[in-house]
Amino acid sequence: MTTSSDTRNQGAIDPRGPRLGAGITALLLAIVILLGASTAGLVLLVVIALGFVLGAVRGAEGTWQGWIFRTLVRPRLAPAPPEDLEDRRPPRFAQVVGLVVTGTGVVLGLLGVLTAVPVAAAVAFVAAALNAVFGLCLGCEMYLLLRRRGIVRAA
Amino acid sequence: MEILLLGGAIAVTALAGVAWSRRQGAVRGPRLAGGGEPADWLPQGADLGARATFVQFSAEVCAACRSTARVLGAQAAREDGVVHHELDVEDHLALTGRLGILRTPTVLVLDGHGAETARMSGAVTPARAGEALARLTGEQAR
Numbered sequence: 001m002t003t004s005s006d007t008r009n010q011g012a013i014d015p016r017g018p019r020l021g022a023g024i025t026a027l028l029l030a031i032v033i034l035l036g037a038s039t040a041g042l043v044l045l046v047v048i049a050l051g052f053v054l055g056a057v058r059g060a061e062g063t064w065q066g067w068i069f070r071t072l073v074r075p076r077l078a079p080a081p082p083e084d085l086e087d088r089r090p091p092r093f094a095q096v097v098g099l100v101v102t103g104t105g106v107v108l109g110l111l112g113v114l115t116a117v118p119v120a121a122a123v124a125f126v127a128a129a130l131n132a133v134f135g136l137c138l139g140c141e142m143y144l145l146l147r148r149r150g151i152v153r154a155a
Numbered sequence: 156m157e158i159l160l161l162g163g164a165i166a167v168t169a170l171a172g173v174a175w176s177r178r179q180g181a182v183r184g185p186r187l188a189g190g191g192e193p194a195d196w197l198p199q200g201a202d203l204g205a206r207a208t209f210v211q212f213s214a215e216v217c218a219a220c221r222s223t224a225r226v227l228g229a230q231a232a233r234e235d236g237v238v239h240h241e242l243d244v245e246d247h248l249a250l251t252g253r254l255g256i257l258r259t260p261t262v263l264v265l266d267g268h269g270a271e272t273a274r275m276s277g278a279v280t281p282a283r284a285g286e287a288l289a290r291l292t293g294e295q296a297r
Contacts, residue, residue, distance in 0.1 A: 015218065033164065036157040086218050093216040118157060122164040126171070129164075134172035141258050143216045144244055148252055 011088055013061050014080045018091035021065030023132035032121035037114035045117050049102040055095025059088045090140045097139030179277035182287045186255050193269035196250055204238030207291050208265040211241045217259040219278035230284045
């Protein structure tokens, strides 16, 4: 058993992990925006979207950004007090939202609509940067409205 | 062109983030349609506090709901006649629509008769919870 699955079993994670991950993702998305409607931008967006696939399936702590936090960053930080630990489901839901947004850009880009790549990256950038800088999880804020309209099913 | 898009995205992030942070847990007026009527919507077994009742609507995907539940639970334990109920929106979807609840956590502050006197959305701090109670006490004194 690895530490990551131990964390998963507990159902609680260090909230600084997803925030750091969102910061890394926001930087990459900024690069996608700057690359514009290009194949290079599309390739990088595919890499980012694959990260969101990991997060949607395994939770935010299961992404490569989560791995960076666990191995490189957390050992250098003071341990998070237990009462500050966060349920792993909200960050995981945020990963699903990120996957939907970046996935839309990837699909449209592959269909030849390369303009969609920087646009989808800009939308995802706002969500990721809000999470990293302000701790605001846009997907979580929208969850109730989406749920009521039947757009998402129970988490 | 690309730099404009990035600049725009950064500006939107900054504006939305600051606006959101300011409104977190702020005590606002009641929003219930037919305002001031005693709550007839409280689920079975959710009793009113003599002084105040915090009814918190929470979702599983909501991290701020947990900290808010801790703050309000502690407040209810500390003060006489103050009660805290937490409802999962999953079980009360229609009710959240009727009450005009858009996000979680949303806390309705009810007086001793069950009428909504205030509501708070977003993470609630102990200071904000105290503010909501003080507002209630001020209204009862009048």
